[in-house]
Amino acid sequence: xxxxxxxxxxxxxxxxxxxxxxxxxxxxxxxxxxxxxxxxxxxxxxxxxxxxxxxxxxxxxxxxxxxxxxxxxxxxxxxxxxxxxxxxxxxxxxxxxxxxxxxxxxxxxxxxxxxxxxxxxxxxxxxxxxxxxxxxxxxxxxxxxxxxxxxxxxxxxxxxxxxxxxxx
Numbered sequence: 001x002x003x004x005x006x007x008x009x010x011x012x013x014x015x016x017x018x019x020x021x022x023x024x025x026x027x028x029x030x031x032x033x034x035x036x037x038x039x040x041x042x043x044x045x046x047x048x049x050x051x052x053x054x055x056x057x058x059x060x061x062x063x064x065x066x067x068x069x070x071x072x073x074x075x076x077x078x079x080x081x082x083x084x085x086x087x088x089x090x091x092x093x094x095x096x097x098x099x100x101x102x103x104x105x106x107x108x109x110x111x112x113x114x115x116x117x118x119x120x121x122x123x124x125x126x127x128x129x130x131x132x133x134x135x136x137x138x139x140x141x142x143x144x145x146x147x148x149x150x151x152x153x154x155x156x157x158x159x160x161x162x163x164x165x166x167x168x
Contacts, residue, residue, distance in 0.1 A: 014158050015119065018127040019134045019142060022114075024106035026064055026092060028099055031083060033069040040071050043079055052082060057090050064093040066102040104137060111141045120149045126164075128156040 036051045038044050065087055069075050080096055087094050095102050126142055139155070146153060147165060154161035 014123050014125050014154075016125045016127055016158055017142065018130060019111075019138050020127075020130050020132050022107060022110040022138070023132060023134075024064070024103060024110060026062070026106075028064045028066065028102055029060060030099055031060070031065050031067045031087070033067070033075055033079065033083070034071045034073075037069075037071070037073055041073050043073065043075060048079065049082070052086055055086065057086050060087055061090045062092050064102055064106060065091045065095075066099050067094065067096050068098055104135070107135075107138055108141050111138065111145055114142075114145060116145060116149050119146055121151045121167075123152045123154070124150050125154045125156065125158050125161055 033043075034040050036043070036048050038047060067080060067083055067087075084094055093102070093106060095105055097105075124146060126139060143153060143164065150165070151167050152163070153165040155164050156162050
């Protein structure tokens, strides 16, 4: 007489969300204004505009672009606006900030695009371990996104979870 094993995790009705699914795809590239400054210090409007006109903007085609100035220089606001006017027709996404800020913004955007209605009154486990390290902010963002609709949120693996939230 053999006992039948019951997979209690499968029968629990838990829904696991793996944040790796929401890691942004696509190539990220940095546009550094430093390369367009006189002596890497001064923005000369006429030279700046001429340099931008000569730039091969196709290298930014369908890429996520972070605009920075890696030197300590005073950059007028219109300069960033002018760069965006060239990038907008070709780039997928453009932000003012470094590559890490770009990746974070794209990750948050992917989380915000989740249709939370499918999780209404469900018990959710946010997967805690995986192949790719996930930054802490992503766990915070998914929690904020799900709190209004879920029955509960747990962290970890379905067989070993840490309770985070339970609707009262």
